[in-house]
Amino acid sequence: MTGWEDIRAEVQARIRSGVWPLGSAIPHEEDLARDFGCARATVNRALRALAAQGVLERRRKGGTRVLAVPVRKATVSIPVIRAEVEATGRRYSHQIIWQATGQENTLHLETLHLADDKPYAHEVRVLHLAVLPPLPDLTAISINEWLVTTVSYATGEIAFSAAAADAGQARALWVPTGTPLFVITRETRNAAAQVITKVLLAHAPGYHLRTTM
Amino acid sequence: MTGWEDIRAEVQARIRSGVWPLGSAIPHEEDLARDFGCARATVNRALRALAAQGVLERRRKGGTRVLAVPVRKATVSIPVIRAEVEATGRRYSHQIIWQATGQENTLHLETLHLADDKPYAHEVRVLHLAVLPPLPDLTAISINEWLVTTVSYATGEIAFSAAAADAGQARALWVPTGTPLFVITRETRNAAAQVITKVLLAHAPGYHLRTTM
DNA sequence: GAGTGGTCTAGACCACCAA
DNA sequence: TGGTGGTCTAGACCACTCC
Numbered sequence: 345m346t347g348w349e350d351i352r353a354e355v356q357a358r359i360r361s362g363v364w365p366l367g368s369a370i371p372h373e374e375d376l377a378r379d380f381g382c383a384r385a386t387v388n389r390a391l392r393a394l395a396a397q398g399v400l401e402r403r404r405k406g407g408t409r410v411l412a413v414p415v416r417k418a419t420v421s422i423p424v425i426r427a428e429v430e431a432t433g434r435r436y437s438h439q440i441i442w443q444a445t446g447q448e449n450t451l452h453l454e455t456l457h458l459a460d461d462k463p464y465a466h467e468v469r470v471l472h473l474a475v476l477p478p479l480p481d482l483t484a485i486s487i488n489e490w491l492v493t494t495v496s497y498a499t500g501e502i503a504f505s506a507a508a509a510d511a512g513q514a515r516a517l518w519v520p521t522g523t524p525l526f527v528i529t530r531e532t533r534n535a536a537a538q539v540i541t542k543v544l545l546a547h548a549p550g551y552h553l554r555t556t557m
Numbered sequence: 558m559t560g561w562e563d564i565r566a567e568v569q570a571r572i573r574s575g576v577w578p579l580g581s582a583i584p585h586e587e588d589l590a591r592d593f594g595c596a597r598a599t600v601n602r603a604l605r606a607l608a609a610q611g612v613l614e615r616r617r618k619g620g621t622r623v624l625a626v627p628v629r630k631a632t633v634s635i636p637v638i639r640a641e642v643e644a645t646g647r648r649y650s651h652q653i654i655w656q657a658t659g660q661e662n663t664l665h666l667e668t669l670h671l672a673d674d675k676p677y678a679h680e681v682r683v684l685h686l687a688v689l690p691p692l693p694d695l696t697a698i699s700i701n702e703w704l705v706t707t708v709s710y711a712t713g714e715i716a717f718s719a720a721a722a723d724a725g726q727a728r729a730l731w732v733p734t735g736t737p738l739f740v741i742t743r744e745t746r747n748a749a750a751q752v753i754t755k756v757l758l759a760h761a762p763g764y765h766l767r768t769t770m
Numbered sequence: 771g772a773g774t775g776g777t778c779t780a781g782a783c784c785a786c787c788a789a
Numbered sequence: 790t791g792g793t794g795g796t797c798t799a800g801a802c803c804a805c806t807c808c
Contacts (some may be wrong), residue, residue: 347777358805366706372793383779398634404786404794414705416635418715421611423769427626466754492627493579502631506719506739524737526719532770553717557635557745560796596798601775617775618806635786776804785795 345506346382351390353375354380357400359410367412369537370400396507420555422528424489424501425457425465438486442544443447450474456516463517469543491532491541498540500532504553509546526551559595564603567593569612572623581623583613633768635715635741637680637702639668647672651699654729662686666700669729676730678764682756688747704745704754711753713745717766722759730761739764 355370364370365506373391377384391408394400398415402408411495441462442454451557461485480490507527511523523544568583577583590597604621607613609709611628615621619695653668668680682700686692693703695737720740738759745753 360707374793383725383781384794386778386781388796389777389793391662400796403788405788405792406786407788407793411799413637413640415637415640416637416705419630419632420717420768422629422631424628427628454695492604492629497768500770502768502770504633504717504739505764506737506760506762520583522735522737524721527716542662547719549719555633555715556677557711557713587774596800598777598799599797601777602796604775616806617774618773618803619797620774722777771800771805771808776802776807778803780798780800782797783795784797785791786793788790788793 346380346386348386348393351376351380351382351387352393352469355394359399362409364408366414369407369409370495372407416557418555418557420553422530424486426486426489429457429459429464432459433457435461436464437461440482442498446470451479454475454512455486455488458486459485461546464514465548466513466546468512469541469544471541472539475536475538475540495532495534495540497534499537500530503529505529507546513546517546519549523549524548526553528553561597561599561602561606564589564593564595565606568603568607572612575622575624579623579734582620582622585620595664616679616680629770631768631770633766637699637705639699639702642670642672642677645672648674649676649677653695654674656692659683664692665727666695667729668698668701670701676761678761679726679729679759680756681725682754684754685752688751688753707754711745711747712750713743714741718742720759726759730759732762736762738762739766741766 371379373384373387376387380387391400391402395402396417397458398417399411400408401411426436437458439456439458440453441456444452446452449472451471451473453468453469453471456463457465457467467488471487477494505527506524507522509519509525510518511520511521513525515522528545532544534540571577586597586600589600593600602693604613604615610622610635611630614620614624615728619652639649652665652669652671654669657665659665662685664684664686665684666684668682670675670680671676678702690707717736717746720739722730722732722734722736722738724734726738732739741758743756747753
């Protein structure tokens with residue numbers, strides 16, 4: 345009857361109804377546990393979930409407060425491109441358009457990802473070889489997929505934007521220069537905060553990145 | 558010494574090193590708890606976190622297995638536009654460009670969001686009035702912000718894409734027709750799965766949606 | 771049906787940080 | 790420095806599913 349999901353819903357209801365206004369502090373876990381007639385751990389689970397959603401802000405000693413500015417948070421999946429293509433029933437392939445070694449032991453790679461032999465996404469990547477194991481044969485497995493399965497879990501930043509196709513992207517994706525492209529840029533670092541790779545991925549027109557709230 | 562984060566790291570290490578190959582099943586929580594010398598709840602917390610990350614797949618009775626295709630998951634914040642603008646130190650304002658009532662008790666709204674009086678984003682929205690409380694004065698508070706603070710937590714779908722500016726967007730955002738725009742479309746439903754609102758939000762050039770992994 | 775993850779409890783200790 | 794959230798434990802019951 346009083347699962348942590350129920351408590352999450354009840355807390356949300358109290359915020360929405362104004363019992364706990366935006367920006368205000370809410371009672372401590374122990375008080376809430378007594379109110380709801382459950383263990384503190386159950387309250388804790390509910391409040392942690394709300395904090396992860398962006399509804400609450402929690403601080404040791406500072407207590408829990410309702411965020412003054414509600415923020416919707418959505419989780420987006422960044423799949424391996426091969427899986428993304430095959431999920432739509434198409435055949436995946438990729439071509440290395442160009443590669444060169446750069447300064448500081450880096451490898452620059454320009455790759456075209458295809459779905460049923462039609463351009464799907466154009467990728468420009470810089471790899472920092474010093475912080476990576478020896479590379480595999482990149483014609484057999486895309487660098488994208490190899491990194492995900494090989495490198496230990498890493499942190500990084502992602503940015504999504506729209507940009508006009510430059511000459512290289514236009515040629516690779518069979519579109520006129522200036523065509524709007526959905527662009528994902530990523531910078532990935534290993535556990536020691538060393539940059540592993542930087543990527544700029546431009547998707548062919550029609551691409552949508554979908555998620556649910 | 559053996560916190561749930563340590564266990565998560567250890568499980569990830571075993572997956573990465575091939576002890577537990579992609580697609581394979583891993584031991585039950587109880588076994589792992591004995592191995593790691595901790596309570597089952599601690600293992601559970603770690604494995605749940607990995608499942609949320611997209612590393613593991615868990616099913617009652619079916620056990621836990623390593624996903625065959627690793628998926629990176631990133632959480633993006635969808636802020637209220639006013640807060641988003643003010644976070645950059647600029648002054649927020651908005652204008653209702655056009656509105657009209659449509660079929661089935663709907664309200665169509667075209668809004669321009671501004672930062673320091675320069676176009677920031679162009680919004681086209683359909684509201685289903687039957688499932689909403691009476692609307693406020695929309696010149697005082699943007700519909701965006703009112704919905705977030707008023708409507709009970711809702712589910713919905715979001716999609717990100719790139720599109721060429723149409724005539725209306727171009728006029729509102731002071732850009733030529735055809736300019737690449739970052740577009741967010743949203744469909745929000747209430748707890749009864751009734752559609753509350755649909756939005757198409759086109760951002761002025763230069764917009765980036767950022768997040769971390 | 772039975773095995774596995776999902777969750778709750780009551781108690782405890784700890785880490786952090788605002789007062 | 791004391792209060793608050795973060796976490797761990799040992800045990801228990803439950804719900805979902807695969808067999």
